[in-house]
Amino acid sequence: MPHDSLKAAPRVAFFAALLAGVLHTAAFAPLDAWWLQILALAGLAALSWSATPRRAAWLGAGFGLGWLSxxxxxxxxxxxxxxGIPWLLAALAVLLLAAFLSSYYAVMLALLAQLRLRTQPGAGLHALLFASVWLLAELLRATVFGGFPWLASGYAHTTGPLAAWAPWVGIYGISALAALAAAALAALALPAVRAWRPAAAVLGLLTAAALLLPQEFTRSTGFLKVSLLQPNVPQDQxxxxxxxxxxxxxxxxxxESARGQLVLTPESVVPVxxxxxxxxxxxRLQAASVDRPLLLGSFxxxxxEGFVNSLQSFGSLPSYNYGKRHLLPFGEFIPPGFHWFVRLMGIPMDDQARGQHQRAFAVAGQRLRPxxxxxxxxxxxxxxxVRGPEAATVLANVSNLAWFGTLMVQDQHLQFSRMRALEFQRPFIRSTNTGATAVLDHRAELTAQLPPAQAGVLEAEVEGRQGETPYARWLYALGLWPLWLVALALPLALAWRAQAARRAS
Incomplete structure (x- = not known):
């Protein structure tokens, strides 16, 4: 009987981590429950606090599988x-993708467990190490094979106290801070740890800094009236x-019915x-755009030479086109060896070329970055x-999410735009096929939105902004390397110390 209980315990822990991962998903839009993200991650931190490397890997995999699936x-x-793929095969494909993405978290938690066994860090150092390996996992997911950072943990904090860190450290910096807060909570909750002082210090510093950090780095450049189209064409049509x-x-x-100084259509609204x-x-489109420009989504x-997912201008302003560069794997470009799978789905325009330039579009005293x-x-x-004398004053996203229904995906994508608005303190306008067509100000506040799955034109006014946030400055100069260095510093230092101790003994 005791033998059976010992065998069951890892399974119980795995399913607890799986459930914590599902709760982690619930923290994102549409609920916007930032506190739940920290609580769910605290559950993983507590489960893995004293785990062996193998068990920690399984816990990380379980949490990631629950979260990402x-x-x-x-x-x-x-x-x-x-x-047209059978539903069981499609479900298996989603699970396999979630399992692959979860492997980053599994490997990093195994690394944490290995370092803990070798160095026996105190509770405060353990919490910092948890945040470091979590940041490493998030950065790996964002960059390897072109990156797929959908639902990166920091996105849950477009509201709440950690949102104040966005113009300073960006999405992945917030992910690390949330992991640090989660580990601190775990240290408070675990009877065997109960590290009140370091945990209180971490939580207190994060809260105080969020309240004291300067927040205004940009200034107004005036207003632009925009017409954002939402045709609501079903994907099967x-x-x-x-x-x-x-x-x-x-x-x-x-x-022709639009009244704005700029008319913006969704991605590939002209499907040929x-x-x-x-x-x-x-x-006819040119005649409708004599007094104001139109940016039309087409190819x-x-x-x-290949077809490029593009925006093409119509109207009296100089000709402009914008081509998409960061393509979606399987939907817009086919990774080597997967042509057979993508061909099964029969996706039109499934292997596209990349756009050549990314300059902003000047209109009515503003500069729009599509x-x-x-x-x-x-x-x-x-x-x-968003830097320099020709920096964009307005960010714009055009999308077609009709491929994925209306439940969750539209809210998630809007939340990503909200994070970009916070990071760069720029307003964000969105024109989509079925939703979410919306206007966000530079504080990521929603100022106008069309209901999903409803055809119409959103007539709104947006305030342009110029200036640079601290995050924009260092990200432009150094890319994500400062975050990589921060994430690697502590694990490498502990690994070196463990190696030195082994040699000394």
Whole structure:
């Protein structure tokens, strides 16, 4: 009987970590429960505090699997409902992706356990080490194989006290601070640890700093009236040859009804390359844009050179086009060896070319920096656009999330835009096919939004901003390297100390 109990204990701990991961997902939008993110991660910190490396790895894998499978379940919709893959195979694909991404957390927690066994750190040092390895895992997920940082833990803190750190340390710095707070809570809760002083010091310093940190780094550049289109075309009708003409007619009517100084459409709102459009239709769009510019989502390029997911300008201003560079794996470019899988889903335009330049678009005294869908997860890619004399005063995202339904994914993507607004203190406007079409100010406050799954034009006013946050300055100069160095410093120092102690003995 005791033997059976000992065998069951690791399984109980694994499922507890799995449940903590699911609760971690609940902390993100639409609930915006920042405190739940810290509590859920504190649960993982407590479960793994004295675990062996092998057990710590399983706990990290369980937490990541619960978190990322519950947070990315909507990928199943694109594969099954629109890609035609059997639902069981699509569900397995989501689980495999979640398991792969969870491996970063498994390896890092195993590293933590190994260092703890060799160095026996105190509670305060253990909490710092937990934050270090958590940051390493987040950075690995954000960069390896092009990166897939969807639902990085810091995104849960677009509200709450840690949001004040955004213009200073950015999303991954907040992820590390949240992990430090979680480990401090675990130190308070564990009867065998009960490290009141270091835990109170950590929590007190984080709270005090959040209250005292300067927050205003940008200044107003005036206002811009924008018209943000939301056509609400179902994904199964978007590329239907029999419906394209009707959808394009509806799009033209929305454009003609818009009243803003700038008209912005969603990503690939014209689902065929621009070269294939009827010249009369192009003339109609040009006629509707005589007094104000239109940025139209379509595809530029050719079959020989490749097609680029783009925004093309219409109107009296100089011609402008913007091409997407950071492409989504499997949806916009096919990783080597996976052509067979992507071909099963029959995704149109599934292997695209990358855009060539990323300059801002000047309109009515403002400078607009477009981002197409997935690109707004990578602030390090476009930080140069918010610096210097020609810095963007407004950030804009155009998306088509109809592939993934309306539940959770739209709220999550809006939350990512909110974090970029906080990091760079720029307003953020969003034009999407089915939601979330919205306007955020430079404090990430939602000032206007269309209901999801409803066709219409959001007429709104946005205040441009200029100036640089501390995060923008050091991210531009050094990239993510300062965070890598911070994350590696303590583990490397402890590993060196353990090696030195072994040699001395």
């Amino acid at each position: 519950s947070g990315l379940w909507w990928l199943h919709i694109s594969m099954h409902q629109f890609g 978007k590329f239907d040859r029999e419906r394209i003409d009707g959808n394009l007619e509806h799009l033209a009517q929305l454009i 390359p621009m070269a294939y459009l009827d010249p009369d239709y192009l003339l 530029l390029g050719s079959e020989k 981002l197409i869908c997935y690109e707004d997860l990578f602030g390090e890619d476009f930080v140069a656009s």
